[in-house]
Amino acid sequence: MEARRARARPGDGARLREEILRNAEQLLVETGDEGAITLRSVAQRTRVTTPSVYLHFSGKEALIEAVCLRVWDELGNRIREAVGRVTDPLIALGECGRAYVHFALDHPVQYRLLMMRPSASTEASKACFGHMVNAVTACVESGVLQGNPDTLALTMWTAVHGCAALLITQPALPWPDDVNEIIDATVRMVGFGAALNTHLPRRRVPRSAELLDGVTAAAERLKALGRKK
Amino acid sequence: MEARRARARPGDGARLREEILRNAEQLLVETGDEGAITLRSVAQRTRVTTPSVYLHFSGKEALIEAVCLRVWDELGNRIREAVGRVTDPLIALGECGRAYVHFALDHPVQYRLLMMRPSASTEASKACFGHMVNAVTACVESGVLQGNPDTLALTMWTAVHGCAALLITQPALPWPDDVNEIIDATVRMVGFGAALNTHLPRRRVPRSAELLDGVTAAAERLKALGRKK
C-alpha cells in the first residue's frame, strides 16, 4: 500500500471532508465523466480507504449532492456579480444571462451534473434563481417588463438554460463558429421577446404578416432613437 | 428458475431484440429512474439470461442508445405532424414549439435520457432538428424572420428545450399552476423576440427606456391590426 495520509486530530476531521469534495470535483473535471466519481477512486486520490468517506458523507449520493452545492454557490456568485456591474436594469438582465451561459460553458461537466440529475438540490437552485428574479424585478419596476417577476424570470431562465444545455450536450449541431453569436442571439431574443410579450394582449397569436408589420414598426422606432442619441 | 421464454427460430432472433427494447423502455417509465435499466433486470423481464442481451446489443450503452433512437423518432414525428397542421408559417413554428414541450412533458424520463446523456445520438437529433429548420425556413421565406435558418432554429430550439428541461428537472421552482402559461409565454417570447431581433441592427443593446418605447410602438401597431380584422 502506498503512503497513507496522516490521521487528523480530533475535532479536525472536517478537513478530510473538504479534501474529499475537492478530489471528487477534480476527478469529475479531469475525466469529464460523472461515472468516474467512484467512492473508491475518490478515496484513493485522498489516500484514504473507501469506507472512510462514510465518516463525512452518508453515501455516494450525498457526496455528489455536496459537490453540486458548491457549484450552485459559484454560479449564484457569478450571476450576482454580473448583475451588480451595470445600472440599466435591462442591460443588467442581459449580463445576467450572458454570465449564466458563460459559467455553464466554463464548467460543462459540473453544469451537466447540476441540471441533469434526477434529484437536483432544490434549495441551492432556488437561491440561484432568486438572483435572476432580482434582475427581473428591476426591469418590472422600470416598466420595461410587466407581470409576475417569478414567472417572467422562469421564462427567461429556461431560455438561457436551454442555450447552455444544448451547447454542452449536442455539440454536433450546426452551431456558428463563434459561440457568442448564439449567446447574443439568445439574450437579445429573450429580452426583446419578453418585453414585447408582456406589453401585448394575451388573447391571440398574431399571424406572420401582422407580426412582421408590428416588428418593423418597433425596429424603425428603435433605430430612430439610436440616431438621436 | 421461472418459466423460460420459448427459443426463437433461426433467422428470427431479431424478435428478441424488439422485446428487449420494449422492456427496457417500460422499466424506464415504470421506475422513473434511468439507473433501473440494468442488463439483469431487462433480461429477467424478457425471461432470458443476462448475457443473451449481448446477442443483440454490444453492451449496456448500445442498448440505451437504441432506446433513445426510438424516442428521437417519436419526437420527430410529433413535431412534423404539428407543423403540418397549420399553414401560416409563424403559427406553425409556434405549434412546433408547443408540440415539442408537450412531448417532453408527456415522456419526462425518456426526454431526460435523450438530452442529458453524455454521448447523445447525434444522427437522430440532427434529423429531429431538421424538422424545426424547415418550420423556420418557411418563416424566413415569408419575411417574418431574417437570417440563417440553422442559427435561427438553434436559438429557438434552445429556448423550448430549456423550458421542457427545467420543468422536468426543477419541479420545485415557483412554476405557475397551469404549465401552459409558461409554455405559451415561452413560445410567444421566442416568436416575438426572434422576429424583433432579426429585424434590428446588431450593433448595440438598447437601454430599457429605448426598448420600452420601441416595444409599445409595436404593441399598438399590432393592436390596431387586430381591430381592423
Place this chain on the structure above:
DNA sequence: GCCCCTATGTTGACGTCGTTAAGTTGACAG
C-alpha cells in the same frame, strides 16, 4: 504519569453490476 474514551480511521466481507469465455440446445438442410 497513567488510563480510558472518543474521534478517526481500517479490514474484511456481501450482494449487485457489466462483461466475457466456454458450453449447450434445438430447428432446419441434406
Place this chain on the structure above:
DNA sequence: CTGTCAACTTAACGACGTCAACATAGGGGC
C-alpha cells in the same frame, strides 16, 4: 437420420456501493 449453426445458458471475473467489526492515536480527568 445427422450434422451444423444460430440462439441461448452456465460459470466466472473484477469493480462497484455499503456495512459490521476491529484498530489506533490524542487529549482530558485522576
